[in-house]
Structures are given as C-alpha cells and as structure tokens.
Amino acid sequence: MTKTFNYSNPVEIVFGNGRIGELNRYTKDKKVLLITSHGFRERGIIDKLGETNQFEYILDNVRPNPTLSQLNYQYETIKNVDFDLIVALGGGSVMDTAKVLSLQTKGWEYTEDLIKYASGKVADDKITPIIGVPTTAGSGSELTPWATVWDDANRKKYSLHLKNLWFKTCICDPEMTYSIPMNITIQSGLDALSHALESIWNINANPITRQYAVSAAKRIIVTLPKLIRYNNDSFYRQEMMFASMQAALAFSNTQTSIAHAMSYYMTLERGIPHGIASSFTLPAIADAVKGRSEEVDNDLLDIFGEAPSNVLRGMLNEIGVSHRYGDYGIDEEDWNKIEESLSLTNRTQNSIVKFRQVLDCLKSSSN
Template identity: 40%
Template sequence: MSRGADVTPTHWAHFNPVRIAAGVGALEHLPQWVQPQVKVLLVTTAGFSRRGVTDRLLRLLGEQRVVVHDRVTPNAQLDEVEHAAVSLRDQNIGAIVALGGGSVLDTAKALSLGLCSTDAHPFGNVFRAGRPQTWTEAVPLYAIPTTAGTGSEVTPFATMWDRTTHKKHSLSGERLYPAVALLDPDLTLSLPLEETLYSALDAISHALESLWNKNRAPVSSALAFRALAIAERALPRVLATPDRVEARANMQHASLLAGLAISQTRTAMAHSVSYPLTSRCGVPHGLACSFTLPYILRANLDRVAEHAEERTVLAAVLELLERLDLGTRMRQYVSGREILGLQDEMHAQGRIENFAGELPGGLPRLLEESVR
C-alpha cells in the first residue's frame, strides 16, 4: 500500500438508511418515531431500570404496550440471546427499542431477527452447526445508545459471544440497520469514567480501522477523519470533566461518525487481534481493540493521510493514544506472555483481509511493542 490517494477505489458505493436524531432531550421524541399501537419490546439493562430511565420510556410509549427485557449482560451471550428470542416470540412484538451500550444494541439486533424465526436455535444453528444466515424478516429497531463508542446505532452488524467455544460471532445484513438512532448525550452522563474511556477508544479504533482498510472510499474516509478530529479534542475534556454534557455530546458525535464509516468498510487488524483477548481473558472490548493502534498508526500514518491536515489529525490522535499508555492498562488484565500465546486465534476471517496497511515485523512484533 502506497500513498493514501492510491487507496481510493475507482468504483465505490455508499448506503446507510438510518434516520438520526440527536441532541439534549432527544429521548423525548421517541414516540413520534415508533409506530403507534404496536407492541414494543424494550431491551435494556437492570441498571437503567434501577435509575428510572426504563420508567421514563414506559411513560413515553404507554406502559400497556411495552414488554421489558432488562436482563442484558456485558458482551451479548449467544445462549442468553437465543433463549430470550424463543421465549418472547409469543408476545407479538412489532417494534424494539434498545436503550444501552453496545451489548444492548447487539442483543436487540439479534432479537429483531430471532423473533421472526421459527427455529428453536436460530443462532446456534448458524454459528455452531454452520447453517447459512438467511434472515428474511426483522422487527423494526429504534436504537438509543448510552455510550459513545460502538456506533452500532448506525451499522448493519451485531456481535454475539459464545462462552462455550470462546468465540465471537457476527450477524450482518441490511435488515440489522436500525430504523432510527436517537442520540441524547444526557444518557451518557452516568457512564463510569473507565467505561467512558474504553467506549471512546472503541470509536477511535473504528475510525482508524476504516482508513487502513481495503474497503475505504471517499465518504467513509471523510467520516473517519472528522470523527478523529472531534474525538481527539473531546475525549480529554470528557475525562477531565465527565459531567460536562457538551463534551459528552461531542464524543457521542465522534462515535456516530466512526460508526457510519465502519458501516461501509467493517473493521480490520486491530479488531482481529482483540477478539480472543475479550472472549478468553475478559479484556474490555474498547481496550482490546485499541492497544495495538499506536503501533499500526505509526507504521501507516503517511500512507492513510492524503493531505497535510489529515496528517495533523492523525498525529494528534497518536499523541493522545500514547499519552493514555494503553499497554500498561492491558497488563492489568493479561500478561504479555498470555497475549503472545493467543496469536493463533487472532486471525479473524474478514478482519485480517480488510487490512490494507503495512505491519513491520508482523503480528509478533505488533503484540510485543504494544504491551511494553
């Protein structure tokens, strides 16, 4: 891969059907989007129920027509999602509202497919028995992200984790695009500082991964660079003053733009490395997919930047990542030796192939340098 200008394809296409509404108080506008009279499944966590946000949504939508599923746990588990899909099928759900972070949105997306299936094991038969993904219907989904990181509110992907096999699985397809994404920065204020950081790192990873990517195109690149420019300024402010809603809104904006970018390109090397670290070692996804970014970015900065202003943005992002000392944070979860021992599991199909950059010294050197 040579200069950034050389990676722009001769032919490219861009499609994203998600309607986006953002701003303080955006949650209050939910009823205007959700079709009236249909039964609604609210997918969230017990924490939002305890804090009263679930009750707020029940009042907005009408309590009598809402079924609440608030048992979502971190890193959506295949068996748990499948059980929920089968047990909720007789509820005649006509819309799903997802309130939460990436795991909630992933769960809701999977349920939007699973509720329309008659299979007793809709996900197990795909990911364990090897059947093809042939989803013909999906329940309309309304996504309300409460973290600034995954960008799942605007992507056609959902992730599930299989604790039996320690594998990560991906659902994908246009039916997984939410109908509407509502971004209310007030909902991110309660997120603890460490989760705020790791969510933001996930967003930064998405933006960078869409740049050193064989599927990169002019629109995705513009989205990614704008996301990075915003995140580089917003993240330090959020960490310094986490109750400042303006900084939270900016970080949410950056996450959205990065999500729009990967909705076209998917992810690449850094995410391929991350999956076994999360599934086997419990490393938070945002940290697992970002600790290798400084090394990859140093090796490819001049290759993915087409203009001086883009190089300036990337240099500022690199400085921020180095200042966060991600290698030290990784060693709080897993040793360097353990990381090197998982190399054989770091070749995720599709992610490695998407990587269009250079990796001096290959995977071993990437890992060694990243955990120093």
C-alpha cells in the first residue's frame, strides 16, 4: 500500500431517489441561471422544476461535446444576465458547459481567452457557484474540476482545468435518469466503467481512489447489462448512479488514462460516441497491464476474477458493443494518427502501459 498520498473532493453530494425536490433549498433567494438541453423542456422537466424554483434565465441549447463556437455563442447570450448561481441539469456536456460559462469575465475575447485558460492559465476571475443535477450515470463531471471543450475549427480537444472549478453541490437523483434513451444509458454507463478502470491502471492511483474504483467497476459490470432488460428498474438505476459517483470520486483525483487519451481522436475524427470510444479498448488494455503492477493485478482480479479481458469482452458483447476496432472503421492510418494525437494530452502519461503495448493487444484480440 502507498504510504503517503493526498485525496481531496470538496463537492457536497446529495444522493437518493426524489432528492431533486430539495433543489429549492439551494436556489432560494438566488438569481439562478439554468443550463440544460432542449430535451428536458420537451419532456416537461424544466416546467416541473419551475414550480418550486425561480430561474432568471434558461439556457437550453446545449449540444453533445461542447465546442468553442457553441460556447462563444452561449456566452454572448447570457453575458448580460444577472445571476449568482448556476444549476446544471443534464449529462456531461451540460456540466462542462456550465463550468465554462461560470467564468465571470469582463470584456474578453471569449474563444481566445478560453483557449488560454485551457492551456493552463490560472483564472483570477470570479467563478459562479454551480449546483449539478446529473441526468446520466456516467460522465462524473459534477464531481471533477475540469471540462472538455472541442475546437471544431482546428480539430483539437482542450481540457479546462482550474483548481476552483469544482461544483458546490451535486444532487444525484437516480429518478432523473429514467427518461434517457437506452443508447445514452449504455454509453454513459461504459464511460463510468472506463473512469473506474482508468483510475486503477494509473500512476496517480492511491488506496482511496482504488477502493472507489474497484467498488464502482464491480457494480457496473453486474448492473449495466441488467438495465438493458429492466430499463427503469429503480434498484438498477440507483446502483448505476451510485457506481458512476464512485468512479467519479476515483478519477477526480487520478484523472483518466490511455483509453481516454486514445478516444479523443476517435470521437473528433470518426464520430464515435465518447462512451463507446473510451471503453471498447478496455479489454485490450486489461491484457496489456497484466503483470506490470501487483496492485493493479489484484484489483482486476477482485473485480473480474481470473480473466479480466474475457469478462469485459463478454459484457460488451452482452450489451451489443463491439471490442473490435475494425467494426468502427478504424484502420492502420488511424492508429498512426491516434499515436500522434497522444502528445497533445497529458492523460497518456497517467498510464502504466505504453500505446504500442495496448495496440498490440488490440490487434491480437481483433483477429
């Protein structure tokens, strides 16, 4: 066991069925900006929240994988709105958008300055407090201090990471996940599994993150296939949200690793949904890490038993997700470009194995 380590996560967690009813405890006497996506207005959820909460403005045009151009437009939309609290209702893209728009600045060139922040500039500006209400069990963004931003013009991905970008509170109500489509349930669940495993084969892992990660992964491999058959089962929805929370508590301190580093190119250039892009490589990575760390071997044995990669492939097959990269249209040229792209993210450096070791296992398992 590691003898010295640090662990910190300052976010208040409010967990359980029906806890969304307590949102007004946090919004009372506040000037609230609600950030969400249009689907929640269509499904009547915004109107229901509006019965007990007052919103100064509702920004409901968040789309998947927020881009610099979208964020610039959204900033121009709300920069003159007087608000002192943000409520972020949605999945990871909504959470990331809320973090970016929480930066309170005066007279800046939004796109240009955002890139500076994402490149490591420390913010002196006021950051508006955020209450997160996740509606997917997967992204974990409500428990981390960074946001993913896509530069659609220059085909790049940025990670906005500021030390004070943590949410104030997240309300994790499993009932909020009932209305999401099955494909999003699968993708977000696999993202959570990837978060858990990525925080295990990670040079930043410590005893606390390992405990969270192992528990999360155990829950997900049992629960996610059950949700395919019992979509709105209260117990399984609660188990998935709890597992997602545990995975986030793990990777909020380790960051992600090689699977996520490889996934960014796949999402940006091949349009593969993030949850799939960050998870179909997991069986090959499990093979690649075998024997490289006693702690990692023991954790994977605890989660999967004697054959981790086989269990992972079996689970992916059960939920209809291929582990073969050829099924996603990825070829040798793509792998070369993915290898080049890894220099643009520090997530690669968190891995206990190298890219080529993973690629060898990917090719072997895809034959």
